[in-house]
Amino acid sequence: MADQFGQKKMVDAITPMEEDFAKWYTDIVKKAELMDYSGVRGCMVIEPYGFAIWENIQKILDARLKELGHENVSMPLFIPESLLQKEKDHVEGFAPEVAWVTHGGEEELQERLCVRPTSETLFCDHYARVVHSYRDLPKLYNQWCSVVRWEKTTRPFLRSVEFHWQEGHTIHETAEEAKAETEQMLKVYAEFCEHDLAIPVIRGRKTEKEQFAGALATYTIEAMMHDGKALQSGTSHYFGDGFARAFDITFQGRDNTLCYPHQTSWGMSTRIIGGIIMSHGDNNGLVLPPAVAPIQVIILPIAQHKPGVLDKARELQERLKKAFRVRVDDSDQSPGWKFAQYEMKGVPLRLEIGPKDIEKNQCVLVRRHDREKIFVSLDKLEEAVAEQLEAVRQGIYARAKARRDEMTYCAEDAAQLKEIADNKPGLVKAMWCGELACEDAIKEQMGLTSRCIPFEQEAVGDTCVCCGKPAKTMVFWGKAY
Amino acid sequence: MADQFGQKKMVDAITPMEEDFAKWYTDIVKKAELMDYSGVRGCMVIEPYGFAIWENIQKILDARLKELGHENVSMPLFIPESLLQKEKDHVEGFAPEVAWVTHGGEEELQERLCVRPTSETLFCDHYARVVHSYRDLPKLYNQWCSVVRWEKTTRPFLRSVEFHWQEGHTIHETAEEAKAETEQMLKVYAEFCEHDLAIPVIRGRKTEKEQFAGALATYTIEAMMHDGKALQSGTSHYFGDGFARAFDITFQGRDNTLCYPHQTSWGMSTRIIGGIIMSHGDNNGLVLPPAVAPIQVIILPIAQHKPGVLDKARELQERLKKAFRVRVDDSDQSPGWKFAQYEMKGVPLRLEIGPKDIEKNQCVLVRRHDREKIFVSLDKLEEAVAEQLEAVRQGIYARAKARRDEMTYCAEDAAQLKEIADNKPGLVKAMWCGELACEDAIKEQMGLTSRCIPFEQEAVGDTCVCCGKPAKTMVFWGKAY
Numbered sequence: 001m002a003d004q005f006g007q008k009k010m011v012d013a014i015t016p017m018e019e020d021f022a023k024w025y026t027d028i029v030k031k032a033e034l035m036d037y038s039g040v041r042g043c044m045v046i047e048p049y050g051f052a053i054w055e056n057i058q059k060i061l062d063a064r065l066k067e068l069g070h071e072n073v074s075m076p077l078f079i080p081e082s083l084l085q086k087e088k089d090h091v092e093g094f095a096p097e098v099a100w101v102t103h104g105g106e107e108e109l110q111e112r113l114c115v116r117p118t119s120e121t122l123f124c125d126h127y128a129r130v131v132h133s134y135r136d137l138p139k140l141y142n143q144w145c146s147v148v149r150w151e152k153t154t155r156p157f158l159r160s161v162e163f164h165w166q167e168g169h170t171i172h173e174t175a176e177e178a179k180a181e182t183e184q185m186l187k188v189y190a191e192f193c194e195h196d197l198a199i200p201v202i203r204g205r206k207t208e209k210e211q212f213a214g215a216l217a218t219y220t221i222e223a224m225m226h227d228g229k230a231l232q233s234g235t236s237h238y239f240g241d242g243f244a245r246a247f248d249i250t251f252q253g254r255d256n257t258l259c260y261p262h263q264t265s266w267g268m269s270t271r272i273i274g275g276i277i278m279s280h281g282d283n284n285g286l287v288l289p290p291a292v293a294p295i296q297v298i299i300l301p302i303a304q305h306k307p308g309v310l311d312k313a314r315e316l317q318e319r320l321k322k323a324f325r326v327r328v329d330d331s332d333q334s335p336g337w338k339f340a341q342y343e344m345k346g347v348p349l350r351l352e353i354g355p356k357d358i359e360k361n362q363c364v365l366v367r368r369h370d371r372e373k374i375f376v377s378l379d380k381l382e383e384a385v386a387e388q389l390e391a392v393r394q395g396i397y398a399r400a401k402a403r404r405d406e407m408t409y410c411a412e413d414a415a416q417l418k419e420i421a422d423n424k425p426g427l428v429k430a431m432w433c434g435e436l437a438c439e440d441a442i443k444e445q446m447g448l449t450s451r452c453i454p455f456e457q458e459a460v461g462d463t464c465v466c467c468g469k470p471a472k473t474m475v476f477w478g479k480a481y
Numbered sequence: 482m483a484d485q486f487g488q489k490k491m492v493d494a495i496t497p498m499e500e501d502f503a504k505w506y507t508d509i510v511k512k513a514e515l516m517d518y519s520g521v522r523g524c525m526v527i528e529p530y531g532f533a534i535w536e537n538i539q540k541i542l543d544a545r546l547k548e549l550g551h552e553n554v555s556m557p558l559f560i561p562e563s564l565l566q567k568e569k570d571h572v573e574g575f576a577p578e579v580a581w582v583t584h585g586g587e588e589e590l591q592e593r594l595c596v597r598p599t600s601e602t603l604f605c606d607h608y609a610r611v612v613h614s615y616r617d618l619p620k621l622y623n624q625w626c627s628v629v630r631w632e633k634t635t636r637p638f639l640r641s642v643e644f645h646w647q648e649g650h651t652i653h654e655t656a657e658e659a660k661a662e663t664e665q666m667l668k669v670y671a672e673f674c675e676h677d678l679a680i681p682v683i684r685g686r687k688t689e690k691e692q693f694a695g696a697l698a699t700y701t702i703e704a705m706m707h708d709g710k711a712l713q714s715g716t717s718h719y720f721g722d723g724f725a726r727a728f729d730i731t732f733q734g735r736d737n738t739l740c741y742p743h744q745t746s747w748g749m750s751t752r753i754i755g756g757i758i759m760s761h762g763d764n765n766g767l768v769l770p771p772a773v774a775p776i777q778v779i780i781l782p783i784a785q786h787k788p789g790v791l792d793k794a795r796e797l798q799e800r801l802k803k804a805f806r807v808r809v810d811d812s813d814q815s816p817g818w819k820f821a822q823y824e825m826k827g828v829p830l831r832l833e834i835g836p837k838d839i840e841k842n843q844c845v846l847v848r849r850h851d852r853e854k855i856f857v858s859l860d861k862l863e864e865a866v867a868e869q870l871e872a873v874r875q876g877i878y879a880r881a882k883a884r885r886d887e888m889t890y891c892a893e894d895a896a897q898l899k900e901i902a903d904n905k906p907g908l909v910k911a912m913w914c915g916e917l918a919c920e921d922a923i924k925e926q927m928g929l930t931s932r933c934i935p936f937e938q939e940a941v942g943d944t945c946v947c948c949g950k951p952a953k954t955m956v957f958w959g960k961a962y
Contacts, residue, residue: 036607039564040594043557045607048622051553072532076524077596077627077643078580083520099559100584101596104631104642105577113521115558115582115596126517126526141529145627146558150585161585162558 016283021227028277029156032286032345042154042161049345052294053273054164058144060196060291061166061268064188070140070168075122078113083121087246090120093213097150115148120214120265123169124247133252134173137261142168157274158481165269171261175240178262182238185266186219189234196291197272198397199223199279200404201233202476204452209439216240222451222476224404225278228425230451230480233275236266274481280369280396286346287369287396290389297326297385298342302354304330312358316351316381324385343368348392349385369396412461413468417477421446427478431471433464441466448477497764502708509758510637513767513826523635523642530826533775534754535645539625541677541772542647542749545669551621551649556603559594564602568727571601574694578631596629601695601746604650605728614733615654618742623649638755639962646750652730652742656721659743663719666747667700670715677772678753679878680704680760681885682714683957685933690920697721703932703957705885706759709906711932711961714756717747755962761850761877767827768850768877771870778807778866779823783835785811793839797832797862805866824849829873830866850877893942894949898958902927908959912952914945922947929958
């Protein structure tokens with residue numbers, strides 16, 4: 001893979017996705033240098049190129065959260081066992097998969113501490129101390145951190161023992177406000193995915209079975225990957241006053257009575273990087289949405305030893321860097337090696353400039369996702385780059401959406417559903433009676449879980465796809481990461 | 482402290498620092514709403530106002546690190562016990578104060594994992610996998626994260642079980658490069674403290690006794706707090722090839738031989754927020770350096786019910802927010818309450834605007850640190866605010882430096898040193914022979930530790946302040962946080 005000087009790493013081809021999708025995925029995360037495995041099972045090293053994608057995601061989302069009035073805080077890494085246990089549904093959901101700290105230095109702790117799997121209990125503990133009056137509400141808090149869930153089977157970005165995320169936790173005077181916040185945040189996630197990441201998503205509500213531990217309602221955005229599997233890409237939970245009651249959070253209301261506040265939480269994690277890879281990547285490597293690409297334009301000087309070429313390349317870099325993330329690769333690798341390298345890394349635009357281009361006062365832009373070549377006058381370079389980055393965004397969105405539409409099916413009865421489940425990767429729209437028994441049966445017999453009850457309902461039938469009784473809602477069913 | 486509606490919180494006076502310095506400090510962190518204690522001993526909740534200071538610190542430092550070619554990464558939260566033990570001095574230094582994870586979910590782990598107290602071992606483990614050739618060097622990595630040290634006695638920001646920091650870890654082809662990096666990073670920290678935080682610092686090297694576990698040299702910047710105690714505010718370590726040998730990191734050199742690389746690490750933490758409080762704060766609360774203040778200008782409308790006042794206040798906010806972090810407080814609290822509130826929060830400039838000011842096309846700027854009032858024409862508001870923020874920065878720096886100079890003493894022999902140690906809070910310059918025995922004796926008999934061997938040496942004598950033998954260097958001695 002690499003010669004003794006490490007020069008050629010990452011230019012070998014990756015496993016085609018048609019041959020082995022899982023291998024294709026892990027080839028990309030390694031060869032695009034997104035991550036490295038560590039000595040701790042399920043915990044990864046996120047390397048600079050991978051972390052830069054996360055930093056770009058953070059920058060965009062954080063600004064959006066702050067615009068909406070949210071404030072960042074930091075909660076402790078540890079949760080005492082007794083605190084985790086305060087809300088019954090919540091502890092049932094999380095206790096089986098937490099890491100326990102039992103010793104501090106040489107001493108055994110009197111009470112075990114778990115490494116936070118999520119921080120509802122910590123926020124509640126704090127809110128109980130600082131919320132006294134309706135004047136203290138709402139509190140719109142968020143934190144960027146990593147959390148730990150002791151997963152048995154792990155995959156880089158998609159499911160790891162430790163992962164990075166943001167977790168928003170808000171507390172409100174009324175149920176209406178809390179519900180509106182829950183919905184608003186789902187919308188923020190959906191728009192971020194569709195606009196900035198160019199990943200089409202389905203917005204909907206989770207069934208009770210798939211709800212977050214302790215929530216009254218969980219909303220989700222679901223994306224479809226290349227292999228037809230769904231990826232839950234962001235969730236937003238409405239808790240009502242359940243946590244407030246469990247943690248004894250009360251406030252003096254406007255009418256002087258003692259009230260329980262209403263809460264929400266919502267999160268998006270590094271798993272979305274897995275979503276980017278599996279939504280846009282191809283057999284040449286990553287394809288990155290321009291908004292989060294660490295390098296948006298890679299400038300490759302052609303025949304760079306010829307006089308003036310390198311100078312011109314650097315001049316263009318200076319011009320472009322005012323508005324774009326841009327680099328010049330003036331290493332002595334061959335142009336072919338460089339093409340392959342930056343395709344692997346998913347850089348949205350390649351800019352080629354050689355002696356003949358300079359003569360003609362032009363350069364060539366090549367789009368990563370469709371290899372379209374555009375000849376551009378250097379006089380209008382900035383406009384052309386902005387235009388082409390937007391074309392990439394729209395192009396990869398359209399491609400992902402077309403694939404999703406193509407791989408979305410309808411089933412009217414159990415036989416049809418089974419036929420699709422067995423033979424056609426993708427999502428299935430089918431009616432549901434609302435009973436857990438049917439949801440369980442579909443999972444057991446066909447290996448499909450309910451992905452969500454979409455906000456945009458369609459009448460694909462009148463009866464439950466499983467039991468044949470009158471249906472209540474349409475559900476998206478599928479296999480999921 | 483707070484009435485039933487939580488309205489009056491934070492306006493009561495705090496304990497004067499002359500009366501009880503420790504109480505003054507904790508009063509400020511609570512009343513300025515920087516943090517809240519959590520249910521886990523030594524772990525704090527950093528509240529929005531406190532975290533916003535940290536975010537501003539991050540923004541400035543992170544940009545500076547990136548300018549110098551550093552890249553952010555993320556290492557795992559956990560270190561397997563066997564990995565921690567690979568470098569002998571390092572494990573001796575840290576093993577007694579780590580938190581141990583022994584169970585994942587319901588199962589006992591085969592090998593204990595510690596929650597990282599610092600990440601040298603994790604970076605080395607990664608470098609061993611990815612460094613093969615001199616072409617792979619240098620790697621200039623940094624991570625922003627929290628780490629855990631099982632401290633017995635904790636104080637908010639100054640010494641907590643969990644704290645946030647950045648830890649840089651670099652690996653180089655030659656010892657010279659690594660040494661230059663170590664020195665460069667100390668300079669970055671020193672300039673950041675002196676320029677952005679307005680905290681004067683002494684730059685120097687730690688004695689062997691006070692060195693970081695596993696380092697060949699530790700450089701430090703030391704600041705002096707209000708009470709004369711020193712605060713180690715940033716450190717930079719040179720490791721030579723010690724870690725590389727312990728972790729078997731080798732590379733093919735330019736001459737084709739197998740070589741060991743040379744490493745550094747360096748860090749600055751949330752403890753610097755404690756340093757800001759104790760460098761600049763006064764008996765009215767926090768005094769924040771403009772560069773990191775979450776609010777740089779608070780606009781207080783006077784007689785805000787009078788027509789036009791609120792509109793004018795908002796108009797000024799719109800103008801100022803293009804260049805400054807600015808807010809209007811249009812709540813119905815009294816002006817006196819508001820004055821006290823934003824003094825407690827350390828907002829560098831208060832802008833007062835009332836009906837008479839509007840008539841005269843002016844406003845009043847009041848500087849937090851010296852309460853100087855400046856009448857400013859609204860036509861030149863932006864320039865005046867920029868000017869006054871710079872005046873605040875210079876003013877608080879000069880004040881802190883004057884105090885430090887005043888509280889810095891010279892001792893020529895043990896009797897003098899003891900007299901100062903017992904009666905005069907502050908730092909002491911005194912000569913040292915270089916022997917550990919003298920350093921230990923000074924600590925034991927006078928309660929002073931060596932803070933650093935300053936780069937700027939002065940000849941304050943010829944003989945060791947302790948044993949009277951010929952001296953090698955001048956050392957700053959003091960009590961420290």
